[in-house]
Amino acid sequence: MSVSRKSLFSGALALTLLATSGYTTMELRRRAERPATAAAPLVAAARASHQAAGAAPKAGDYRYERLAAPDRTVVRDAGGAVLATLTDKARTAVLTGPGRVFAEPGTTSATVTGDSWVRLMPQPWRVGAEGEAWFRTWFQQSLGSTADDVLAIATQYMAGAAPEKDGKGVRYRGDASFGPINPDGSTGQDLRLEQTDFFDYLGIPYSFADKVTKRPDKTRYGAFDCSGFVRMVYGYRSGFPLLSKDVAGAGLARSANGLARFSPGVPVLPLTTLPGSDVTVRPLSIDALQPGDLVFFEIDSRTGARLDHTGIFLGIDTDGHPRYISSREEADGPTFGDKGGTARLDDNGMYAKGLRSAKRL
Known part of the structure; x- marks a missing residue:
């Protein structure tokens, strides 16, 4: 790939x-x-x-x-x-x-x-x-x-985005990658390693709202996965409280599944399961979406009912289609383009078919 x-x-x-x-x-x-x-x-x-x-x-x-x-x-x-x-x-x-x-x-x-x-x-x-x-x-x-608002901040990590440092010399914006190449290659079925959070991109320790401090992995500097991207945009840059793990609380959880199921916010596309099962289904309508909403997906069949991808709804594109931005391993970082699958939410592509819910923080 x-x-x-x-x-x-x-x-x-x-x-x-x-x-x-x-x-x-x-x-x-x-x-x-x-x-x-x-x-x-x-x-x-x-x-x-x-x-x-x-x-x-x-x-x-x-x-x-x-x-x-x-x-x-x-x-x-x-x-x-x-x-x-x-x-x-x-x-x-x-x-x-x-x-x-x-x-x-x-x-x-x-x-x-x-x-x-x-x-x-x-x-x-x-x-x-x-x-x-x-x-x-x-x-x-x-x-x-x-x-800079949420949408502008989200685009400040796409390929070619100019780097900028704060007064302490910490690079807080600029071209980001998704994570290191997976050493297991095709055996692991993932091109790049996940579990890369926003503080790895920053290269500094971070103390979370749940009183846990985490330190960055130097091999992951300048990178974040899909939920790490959302946490950078809405948390570190915009000021929403952040939690260190997937628990319910007054902050953003760590993973896409945690953000969808545990974090604060208003469901605008409720997560729906088939009767008598834990199988989640695609929403019948996405009319309630507005720019800035978090969108959640079930893409990887290996994760079962666990939601495994998230991004931010960007708006309607010039072809009239709803489009979202996320950090994706196929694109090696944040994108609202179509590398590795169309970023539209109204077609029959991988991401549109995998859409399961949305939340407004």
Whole structure:
């Protein structure tokens, strides 16, 4: 199996483009929530105008609309354009911002274009929180911000991504691999070794929320597996608490199976099993997905009902298909391209057929 690297990631700002396709249900729902397709640049411009004038938007400028499945609050401006989607019991918020494009031309001709910016709120959303000081402060600071969000952070580890170090000299972003070559080769059936976490990429010890400290494996420097990638993006970089192993608690568990079954979050695609068995099945619909959701898969038949792969839903690509990003051994690191299997969630490829559930943190 080839281990050639992916091509350089490139990104650029662009207006939102919604491609038409047979996969319309998800798009129809989103358009119902977002009546003004070209609102993002206008929202950013209005925000800049407020800031230039030294005036903060007033709470009365917003309308808070309740929707279900999952229960959530949609924030609209006075003209009805959607500014944010806030899901009950989740910290993840999707804000409307400037349009942008994510591209990976070495592995797919499709790009993901949109105006969704995914950020973590200081605490989970609940009905009525719009009147609380913590939310007003956070929303004021976040609406219109172009600082790195969850989606931007996720793409900062693809092939060719530029490295960057913090003030202590720790490289915290840049081209990542999946893990060391498996010494057992085809005998072990895995091209590369798993069990590589985000602190291996960093090359530093890490003290977890469950009071356990782990030290990196030097042979795994610059690498992380699929769950290690999610933990880097949502945990180390975005601030969600992290646990050292697969246990239930107020942090992200270690593996894909642990993230799906034990970690906090709101199920948006519930895990479903066949009656009288532990066999999990593909969701009948994925309409509830929004950018930033964690998606979970059962790919490896050797693991039984255990979920063995995870990634982050990136959005609708320019061919009209839902696409996700994950760290994959076939691509030797994070990708939303099609090396080793299409990263689309609506076809009959390996990952789409293996999709089992999704969660909103």
